[in-house]
Amino acid sequence: MAEITRDDVAHLARLAHIDMTDDELARMAGELAVIVESIKTVSEVAGDDVPATSHPIPLSNVFREDVVGETLSNEEALLNAPDNADGRFKVPAILDGE
Amino acid sequence: MSALTDEVLTFDEAMEKYDPVLGFEVHVELNTRTKMFSAAPNAFGDIPNTNVSPVDLGLPGVLPVVNGTAVESAIKIGLALNCSIAEKCYFARKNYFYPDTPKNFQTSQFEDPIAHDGYLDIELADGTVFRVEIERAHMEEDAGKLTHMGGAAGRIQGAEFSLVDYNRAGVPLIEIVTKPIEGAGARAPELAKAYVAAIREIVKNLGVSDARMERGNVRCDANVSLRPHGRETFGTRTETKNVNSLRAVEHAVRYEIQRHAAVLDSGTPILQETRHWHEDTRTTTSGRPKSDADDYRYFPEPDLVPVVTNDAWIEKLRAELPEPPAERRKRLQADWGYSDAEFRDVVNAGVMSSIEDTVTAGVSAAVARTWWMGEISRRAKLADVDPAEPGASPALIVELNALIESGKINDKLSRDVLDGVLAGEGTPAEVVEQRGLAVVSDDGPLLEAIDGALAAQPDVADKIRGGKVQAVGAIVGGVMKATRGQADAGRVRELILQRLGVEG
Amino acid sequence: MTELIHLSADALAQQLAAKQVSAVEATQAYLDRIDAVDGAVNAYLHVNTEEALLVAAEVDQARADGDTLHPLAGVPIAVKDLIVTKGQPTTAGSRILEGWQSPYDATVVQKLRAARMPILGKTNLDEFAMGSSTEHSAYGPTRNPWDLDRIPGGSGGGSAAAVAAFEAPLALGTDTGGAIRQPGAVPGTVGVKPTYGGVSRYGAIAMASSLDQIGPVSRTVLDSALLHEVIGGHDPRDSTSLTDPVGALVEAARLGQVEGMRIGVIKELQGEGYQAGVLTRFHESLELLRSAGAEIVEVSCPNFRYALEAYYLIMPSEASSNLAKYDGVRFGLRVVPEGAATIERVMGATRAAGFGDEVKRRIILGTYALSAGYYDAYYGSAQKVRTLIQRDFAAAFEQADVLISPTAPTTAFKLGEKLDDPLAMYLNDVATIPANMAGVPGLSLPGGLADEDGLPVGIQLLAPAREDARLYRVGAVLESLLEDSWGGPLLAQAPAVPQITGRNR
């Protein structure tokens, strides 16, 4: 399981939307393999009878009342936008233009 | 996008060889005041990026907090769909990058939806009842709205850039997923439409959604696969996304059945993919194939704590549920004594609730139907709006009816009164007063008009005198004309016969 | 002026209340100190001079008017640059947020403002708090005031170094795997990670949501308690926030008590991998506590040895998702690559240019751990280990009121020493991680200097969830016993920081 190839990293980088050079992919594959090797015993420690803990302190039913609160103005919303037009966030084309 | 038109078989040809299997994912936008995880308003049609808080923009450092009303709406939908409600359920993150998704993950539910394993009985037009099994209903949040610019007709293909409005981001959604629906055969398209219509009706009846499909309050993804008659295993399915009218649902399912059949007949396997529905051509085109990029890496949302239900809470919500629409229709038809055809017309005209309210206010079912199916529907049709929209209300019908019953106005006058009320001239009584529409009840002016009418038609007067009492109608008509309809026709008839010395 | 900046926050607060010193004088003294030494230390990414002086002047005016003020009104504070502040930049130590201005304040910052504590500025950190050395900041490393060639700990090295170098009396940190306690220990300061949910996370830029917690950094145990009471308490904007009252933490720190208390030494957190000088000081602390009437018992937490592994699955998994929002669409850096720029390509290029190596490494690791086919083996198993660690804690707290261990296995290492060996770097958090995994509170305080290198050693105390007061009760006693043995605060022994004016930033 700890075998991590350059292609594996390329796939993960695509999923994570981080461009990587060939050098980076190769280096990352090596580092990841070492880390994954060192953490693989985790899967052997706990049996099926051990429940998972996703939240350190167990709470439940934390709800908000359905009452309108403060909002940002359009200007505040767009203040940090890298690009905007017509009161909206502007992004490059979503699909390739071919 | 492929420019080629896909081959299709006729629907009948497809049905000769194949059984369709359907599946639906219907997204219902709740009509809560605020969003699923933030206190920003849940409102349609506002200035872009104004119904947003830092949470809705996914700004650094923000945290979600669950809208309790949305959870109760989800439970109510689950109960209305005969589902079991989870004792404990978590929110989960569905990770994927898309610019309309502010955090690049959607907060949804995964392994343990709030409601699961239910069913819905769907009545088709001929009264056949078809049971659709519900797999789950889960809570999640809507995405923002993308507008594609610089290309053709707002399409994503060929666009130069897109604009994002996050007002809709975070609006509460309930996604309702069916189990595979088998055995509908040639009625699959009809069932598809009836199923989505039933969901829409239920959530509207519950009051948890505005259920306006044209606004995207109810959106349907339709899954279709075919298998040869007699085969147990399912074929490969396609998912047609965002089919957003009842008619389109029917057409899209029909089209995909025909297209699948042609593909299968040619010996080619079906590609598992999403399809886009095009209303203009009534066809689907290839969307995105299923790929390893669809690895959503779900995990329990650490920023939200689980929802834990108990019997007392669920039973309290169950007690708040309104009568299911199908049962309500059955009850009302029986109460009102309408024929099947009459009742269907009332339902199709969308005036069932208005009639119910009118009857509750004390008008007979027959009279209520005459009003809503007659004058009011006619006017609505002319204006191309909902019958309730021109301003007619059960209270107005009650008043008009009372004026008629008291003899103050007659049927014909009542239409003028309705005109006056809808034109904003005031209450029915005020309109009667201002337009001078009251029935003429003083015999003096009536006798004057009768004498005039008799003088104008001496031959008719003679016939009546000669015992042809049924001829009196012509004189009554003359009197009504002379009094501009404001006379009580019965009283006029009486007076004419008296005048002519004939026994009625 | 030197004396003023050497005062504890508590002593400064008392002088302010007695009008022996003004808030403007105190704030100016710290600003002057920042000016003098931060060129060498690089603790601050942003200094908030004008606003801090303005708030201080308002406090002085209010005091002159006889208004009732919060006890810490006018006491300046530094804020880790992972916590959002309106009107000041927040970078998270990353290029991807360079120049970003939050339109809202974190809840803890609102509380600082309500208490009218002048905010001196934003402190340096490992990018998105990912690191144990503050070397992973996109804005250059922070240096340890004890030895400028050494790391100040991480990720909150800026906050710890600022407090240790007398550039602030108090600071806010965040602790995901030890990032308050470990850097607290390394430059000889006090740091507290409250019970998970005890302090609102709203406005703390998330690394790993189920582990992150904001807490105080200070020079004395009492000062941490004072700050903890300011920032603690329920926040309806954080669903994981506890509804419990903050508790009488200051009172616990003022009274102090160890007599009759059972203090559990965690068997697994000593021995192999621990520097000799660290262990010597640690055992001295145990002796001091015993002499003060505490009963020292040994407890075993066998599953702690898997804590680091489980942590390095849970943390990157949550982080990979939390950091997805940095995509060049709504805020922050946008890099447009050459050629046809689709949003996909812009996102890929932006994240490639905006994130440093350690952040990328953890995002990829987290993406791997959550991906189809691996979830059960990795993330799922790690969550089960979490359950086992909680059980270990529960069993240990049956036998002891408070647990104790060294905070970190070693003293400060040299800058660059472990930069190419992520695993060695991760090992630094071995003693602090179990508390994050279980949500229990922890406190680190200076335990003296290691004989071999003369650098500070940290002592960690752990208490059951919601029992933060116990940390202060025991910590205050240990601190006073240690200071008696040293004849004053440990920081008094620190060498003078060379005065390098003209800070990096």
Ligand SMILES: [Mg+2]
């Ligand atoms: Mg879907």
Ligand SMILES: [Zn+2]
């Ligand atoms: Zn969905």
